[in-house]
Each structure stands twice: as structure tokens, then as C-alpha cells.
Amino acid sequence: MNGFDHLKWLKRRGTKVNWHLIDWIWHVRGCLSIPAQQTSSEVFCKIDPLFQEFGTTHELKNESLVFSKKNQPSQDKMAVFDDGVLSIESKKEGSVLQYDLRSKTLLFCFLAPFFFLAMAELTIVVKHLQKPSTEVSQSLAEKEKEEEARYLIQSPIDKALGVPAPEKKTDKDDEKQGKKKLSPVAAYVFAGIFSVLYVIGRISEALSVKSLFRKYLSEY
Structure with missing residues (x-):
């Protein structure tokens, strides 16, 4: 049983743990504003090349993109992440792309x-x-x-x-x-x-993945 599976097992047992106090250790979360004229399908279409790498599987579910990686190559721009969810959320200031990514490397x-x-x-x-x-x-x-x-x-x-x-x-x-x-x-x-290594990696990966999403979303 790996670290992620053990945490899921604890959740199923109803262990009283405030996960948001500790899961930031291996989670990278963030959001990006989406231009008003862009639809959800256009947004996912723009970032789709990131999930066409070897060892990566993904699917669209209810305005959300769920992906997982296995034996990902080092040249993969998101190789440090093992799975995650990207979704379109509507807010007062407009639509945003929210993401929640998990990394075993950061946990290690x-x-x-x-x-x-x-x-x-x-x-x-x-x-x-x-x-x-x-x-x-x-x-x-x-x-x-x-x-x-x-x-x-x-x-x-x-x-x-x-x-x-x-x-x-x-x-x-x-x-x-x-x-x-x-x-x-x-x-x-x-x-x-x-x-x-953890401190540098945690900060740099959060910044780099946000910059990566912004770059793909800004392309026409």
C-alpha cells in the first residue's frame, strides 16, 4: 500500500483528520482566469497537448478533466505529478480554471x-x-x-x-x-x-505549472 492508498484507506474508515492542513504537502493547487469569450471545451482543447504524453491517461467529466500518469518520461512537462483534476468554475469575477495536482515525488x-x-x-x-x-x-x-x-x-x-x-x-x-x-x-x-530539495521543489513546481497552464491558455 503506497502513501496515497493509505490516505484513501484512512478516509474510508472515517478517520477524523483535517486533510487540508496536511495534504498541501503533496498537493499543488491554484486557479487561472479564463477570458469571457472562451468556452470550457476551448479551454480543455488548448491544454489537451499536455495530457497526450506517454503514460498519461485523461478523460472529461462534467466540466472537469481528470488525469493520471504512470511511468511518465522525464521530458514530460508535468512529469512530477502523478494525477489530478482540472475544472472550470464560475465566479463573480468570471470563469476560472482550477486545478488540484498530486505528486509522490514531493511527498517522498x-x-x-x-x-x-x-x-x-x-x-x-x-x-x-x-x-x-x-x-x-x-x-x-x-x-x-x-x-x-x-x-x-x-x-x-x-x-x-x-x-x-x-x-x-x-x-x-x-x-x-x-x-x-x-x-x-x-x-x-x-x-x-x-x-x-522539498522547499525548492514545492515552490518551483507550483510556479512552473501555473506558468505552463497560462502559456497554453494564451495561445490562439
């Missing part, structure tokens, strides 16, 4: 930061649980260093024979071991990246 980008934040918290918990064992390993490592120090002392005979002195562990070796430790930094970075 919104939820992804929470996933990575959860991973970061899990990493911190695991790191905290591993702390006692690391303390024991550090004490063992100190003993090993003491034993190594004894062997690192070169005897006069070895010096006379020209045997090279044993090498000591450098700070770089210690840094490499430190890098292997668990760190939540990467998860925080990805959470930030997806948060930025």
Missing part, C-alpha cells in the same frame, strides 16, 4: 528528512550503547601500546648489525581508526539536503 522529499533524522538518532543510540565496550577496548589498546613500546626499543646488537628500527604507529593510523566510528553527521547532511 518531505518524508525523507524524517527518515534520515531517525537514522541519525538510531546511530546516536547505538553509539551510546557501544560506549562501555569501547572503554574496555581502549584500556586493552593502552596495554598493547605499553607492550609495543618495549619491543620498539632497539637493542645495541641490532643497531650494530644495521637492522632498521621498528616503526611506531602514527597519528594518521589513529585517525583512520577514529573514522571507522559511528557518526550521525552523514544522516543530518542528507536530511538537510532533502529538506532544501
